Amino acid sequence: MSYTIQEVAKKMNVSTYSIRYYHDHGMLPFVQRDENNNRIFEDVDLEWLSIIICLRSTGMPVERIQHYLDLVQEGEQTVPERYEMMKAQQKRTLGEINDLQNHLKTINRKVDHYADVLINHKVDSFVPSNMEEVVNHEVYTDQP
Amino acid sequence: MSYTIQEVAKKMNVSTYSIRYYHDHGMLPFVQRDENNNRIFEDVDLEWLSIIICLRSTGMPVERIQHYLDLVQEGEQTVPERYEMMKAQQKRTLGEINDLQNHLKTINRKVDHYADVLINHKVDSFVPSNMEEVVNHEVYTDQP
């Protein structure tokens, strides 16, 4: 089964720009061209791309991904380094999920607060337990 | 209590460059200067900064954050728009956490696979259930 760049972009949910960028930077080493110089993608390329997307989405810089993919191609003696890379990435990602969950709590509180303001139509009445806005050079107490 | 830019950077775990960037772009409207033109930060500025960090970390573009902070300063009649912004951000963040958790599963599998290879010292023996590497133009079956 082979795909055009557009089909791959849709299937993998990335832009054609990104795919060309990865290819141009040597991260899709098996992509072929047809007689009109168009890129043609096979399933193996989709697998490589999905690894790239996974690592990029979890914050690995392109340069590191290139290095990782080089290691994969060098064979089994590079497994120790690959193992360390993936452990580091695992740690990074756990940390980022944790950070995001904390930030989400802050956002949830904002949403709840605004919903409260909207429901109670508190246009001029200040209720201490919900005052958390920083408005016009005045700071009100932040909710816990 | 007042702080130098360096102290704020350490306390909030961002670079001084970022803080100056946010200040220069109008996102820290209450920051004062001392007699030598150095920025001095009060607790209110730390609160603004923490909101900025929260929104940036969850993927809101600087331009949107500026708009949000403008709304905050415009007062209570902007609460409906702020509510919508925070709900959108909430949704975005939930989606990103979900994506990251999926990517994490892929990474976990890699880690487990490499650990397995290292423990079993499988230098030349291929075990079908664990073949997932793309090496030297050959594709082995991906693990589920």
Add this chain to the structure above:
DNA sequence: GATTGCCTTCAAGTAAGACGAAGGTGCTAT
């Protein structure tokens, strides 16, 4: 009084794309 260390501004550099222009190919529709 020179060094160290913090701060400043302003300009330029970076990463990872996003995008526009100019042009080639192939399909279809008149």
Add this chain to the structure above:
DNA sequence: ATAGCACCTTCGTCTTACTTGAAGGCAATC
């Protein structure tokens, strides 16, 4: 058959959110 359309290509510029470097001011300290 030729015009339009929908793809694809390369190349080059633009964007975002910083990051870094250069050049220099003020304060303490050796």
